[in-house]
Amino acid sequence: MTVELVKHTATDTDVLWAARVSTAGEQSLEELDKDPARSKGLINYLMRDRHGSPFEHNSMTFFISAPLFVFREFHRHRVGWSYNEESGRYRQLEPVFYIPDAARKLVQQGRPGKYEFVEGTPEQLELVGRSMADSYRRSYEAYQEMLAAGVAREVARATLPVGLYSSMYATCNARSLMHFLGLRTKHEQAKVPSFPQREIEMVAELMEEQWTKLMPLTHEAFNTNGRVAP
Incomplete structure (x- = not known):
């Protein structure tokens, strides 16, 4: 940020x-x-x-x-x-995506209004990073493929995730x-x-x-x- x-x-x-x-x-x-x-x-x-x-x-x-x-x-x-x-209607969006670092607490405990976040395990952090990176890569490749085929930017952008x-x-x-x-x-x-x-x-x-x-x-x-x- x-x-x-x-x-x-x-x-x-x-x-x-x-x-x-x-x-x-x-x-x-x-x-x-x-x-x-x-x-x-x-x-x-x-x-x-x-x-x-x-x-x-x-x-x-x-x-x-x-x-x-x-x-x-x-x-x-x-x-x-x-x-x-x-x-995203007027310019091609750049492939910059959010992946949490080790300081981001990953696990939610408790009920709404009372919950708290605690540290994730190394395995959870690795899973989050790998899964997000794979998802981002696939979605941006689909975006580029549609643009190359002449699809309008405002249509092609629908494949991009909220982590962009x-x-x-x-x-x-x-x-x-x-x-x-x-x-x-x-x-x-x-x-x-x-x-x-x-x-x-x-x-x-x-x-x-x-x-x-x-x-x-x-x-x-x-x-x-x-x-x-x-």
Whole structure:
């Protein structure tokens, strides 16, 4: 999984001038030239009491590469998000596929809402790698055969599996990103437990790493208040 922050207008100051317009009107623009750290308490108050709209006046655009099954979960997040994804109708898709490494826990135990994942055996890891690689190879060979025979890309792509890598631009604001992180990461400070699939969690962690650098006070308040989006 790779995540690149390609464009942004996002700082802690954006939260402050948006919040202070309710009491200061046009004078809230003075916040643009002030140190946001002096208003750390206001950001925490807004987060704690869930005054969410001041966290929407910013924008971040990420370029993300991940398997198709990750994007299918990702696209469930619609409020405050915009997406444009690579299209198999308009370009030939490259043979880049996902195979879990040894760090990916393979065995699920328990019931939904209570389950956990544990380490797989070396035999299971070998089976997963070999089976996926064989399946990917056969499906991509079928894809190439159809393209060579003149079959349209949008038809031939149907043979490709969800382990195929795709790429997309995803644009969001801090409020929508916090909602995404609250659901797609498992974190010790989270007030509400979440059980994300590991692969989308890996993407979320990389996005959070970039966001933390842009809005450190907002990120700190997010963690302090249980990682619940305001």
